[in-house]
Amino acid sequence: MEINDIIKLMEAVSENGLTRFTLEEGNLKLSIRKEKEVVTLSSGPVVERQVQAGEFVQTVQAAPAVTAAAAGAVEDISSDKIVASPLVGTFYNAASPDSDPFVKVGDPVKKGQVLGIIEAMKLMNEIECEYDGVVEAILAGNEDVVEYGQPLFRIR
Structure with missing residues (x-):
C-alpha cells in the first residue's frame, strides 16, 4: 500500500464522519482513529474539540478524580x-x-x-x-x- 492510498483513506474517514477505520490486507494492518481532544479546566467546564485527520494529538492522562469516578462506576x-x-x-x-x-x-x-x-x-x-x-x-x-x-x- 502506497502513502497516497493511506492519505486517501484518511481523507475518506474524515469526509464521511467516521471515528474509526481498520483495514487488514495480508500482513498489513492499518487503523485510523479520529479522537476528541478533551481539556479539563480546574474550575471550569470540559472543553471538547474535534481533531482533524492527520493532526497530531498528545494524550494527556486524566485527573485522578475522573479516573476514580470511572472506576467506581464499573465497580x-x-x-x-x-x-x-x-x-x-x-x-x-x-x-x-x-x-x-x-x-x-x-x-x-x-x-x-x-x-x-x-x-x-x-x-x-x-x-x-x-x-x-x-x-x-x-x-x-x-x-x-x-x-x-x-x-x-x-x-x-
Missing part, C-alpha cells in the same frame, strides 16, 4: 442483570434527537423491550432488554462510543 455494578453491548458502535438512548428516551432510571421493562440503539457502520441496531424488571442504572450516555461487552443497563 458499582452490583446486579447480575446487566444488558451489555453486543457490538462496537455509537449508543443512542432515543430513536431521534428530538424524541423521548426509550427508558429512564426507574422505568419498568419487559424482556424484548427496546432500551436503546447502537449505530455501527451506518446500521441502527436495537438493544432489547433480556430481563423483566426495573431499570436501575443507565451506564452509557447518549452518543457515547461503546465497546463490545460494555455494560449499558443494569436491571433489578
